Amino acid sequence: MPEENIAHIDFDELNRKAISRPLVSHIYTADPSAHVFEGRIYIYPSHDIEAGIPFDDLGSHFAMEDYHVLSMEHPAGEATDHGIALHVRDVPWAQRQMWAPDAASKDGKYYLYFPAKRADDFFQIGVAVSDSPTGPFKAEAEAIKGSYSIDPAVFQDEDGQYYLYFGGLWGGQLQWYRGNEYNENYAEPNGHEVALGPRVAKLSADMLQFAEPVREIEILDEAGNPLLAGDNERRFFEASWMHKYNGKYYFSYSTGDTHNICYAIGDSPYGPFTYKGVVLNPVVGWTNHHSITEFEGKWFLFYHDSSLSKGVTHLRSVKVTELKYNEDGTIQTITPYL
Numbered sequence: 001m002p003e004e005n006i007a008h009i010d011f012d013e014l015n016r017k018a019i020s021r022p023l024v025s026h027i028y029t030a031d032p033s034a035h036v037f038e039g040r041i042y043i044y045p046s047h048d049i050e051a052g053i054p055f056d057d058l059g060s061h062f063a064m065e066d067y068h069v070l071s072m073e074h075p076a077g078e079a080t081d082h083g084i085a086l087h088v089r090d091v092p093w094a095q096r097q098m099w100a101p102d103a104a105s106k107d108g109k110y111y112l113y114f115p116a117k118r119a120d121d122f123f124q125i126g127v128a129v130s131d132s133p134t135g136p137f138k139a140e141a142e143a144i145k146g147s148y149s150i151d152p153a154v155f156q157d158e159d160g161q162y163y164l165y166f167g168g169l170w171g172g173q174l175q176w177y178r179g180n181e182y183n184e185n186y187a188e189p190n191g192h193e194v195a196l197g198p199r200v201a202k203l204s205a206d207m208l209q210f211a212e213p214v215r216e217i218e219i220l221d222e223a224g225n226p227l228l229a230g231d232n233e234r235r236f237f238e239a240s241w242m243h244k245y246n247g248k249y250y251f252s253y254s255t256g257d258t259h260n261i262c263y264a265i266g267d268s269p270y271g272p273f274t275y276k277g278v279v280l281n282p283v284v285g286w287t288n289h290h291s292i293t294e295f296e297g298k299w300f301l302f303y304h305d306s307s308l309s310k311g312v313t314h315l316r317s318v319k320v321t322e323l324k325y326n327e328d329g330t331i332q333t334i335t336p337y338l
């Protein structure tokens with residue numbers, strides 16, 4: 001929900017109407033990537049702070065410096081904050097803006113994937129390793145070779161392969177890439193041209209690098225045509241997430257400037273994916289970012305909004321609510337306020 005539309009909101013009333021409460025309120029958290037590791041829910045969010053940096057379209061005011069891990073025994077239970085898991089000062093290649101992270105587990109080790117800006121202003125994606133799902137994580141000396149842009153999301157397929165999805169427009173810099181080539185003269189395509197797609201690559205066996213060239217994902221409409229850049233209500237903007245349900249791959253994402261979380265379904269982790277609808281309607285705050293995970297046979301949507309900070313778009317709070325499917329596998333759209 002854009003800031004111009006929140007001026008008249010009664011936040012006490014809105015918080016009464018919200019379908020769920022912030023998981024923690026002693027710090028601001030956002031962009032929740034939730035996973036179940038050994039029967040417990042672990043949430044890897046951004047840690048929002050007020051850094052006093054003026055607002056701009058590149059999101060410079062999202063000036064986060066570290067990550068905390070949250071965990072829960074059950075989605076209806078209390079969340080525990082496990083403290084600082086990684087700080088930007090301990091990442092040799094990164095300088096600032098620790099944006100939306102994700103994590104994976106393999107062979108008893110835990111891998112935190114995160115975007116951050118280098119000193120020369122380019123986003124890359126890094127990885128940090130720990131023996132515990134709550135960290136502390138030790139960052140690799142360099143970012144993942146060939147990585148760019150933001151919002152990594154890691155997906156473990158049933159055959160044991162791991163895939164990293166990523167990409168984000170505007171502040172996320174994806175508009176400066178075609179294929180995997182950077183050019184400062186590139187921009188978002190015109191409205192009648194095909195929209196830029198999210199990116200995906202299989203991870204190497206050691207989880208530290210891409211195992212193959214990064215591919216661009218196609219999102220198609222019902223007629224099989226790629227979504228166009230001018231289709232702002234449906235085209236990819238940022239916040240990739242992948243989950244599997246009844247053997248199908250569900251790719252979900254934010255539409256950015258239209259503030260929806262949408263999803264598209266395919267038969268392969270690489271796509272193509274066919275657009276199916278909205279998972280989550282706009283929340284208070286400009287950004288909308290989520291994850292979807294199964295716990296004890298039910299499905300849950302983790303998301304954030306800025307209701308606790310009374311609409312400050314870069315001070316968000318992570319929430320969770322149940323997600324339901326229709327018989328045909330489509331997702332029932334969630335409205336965050338009654």
Ligand code: FUB
Nearest residue numbers: 062099100238239287289
């Ligand atoms: O938290 C910073 C950025 O805001 C994330 O990387 C985007 O997905 C948006 O939520």
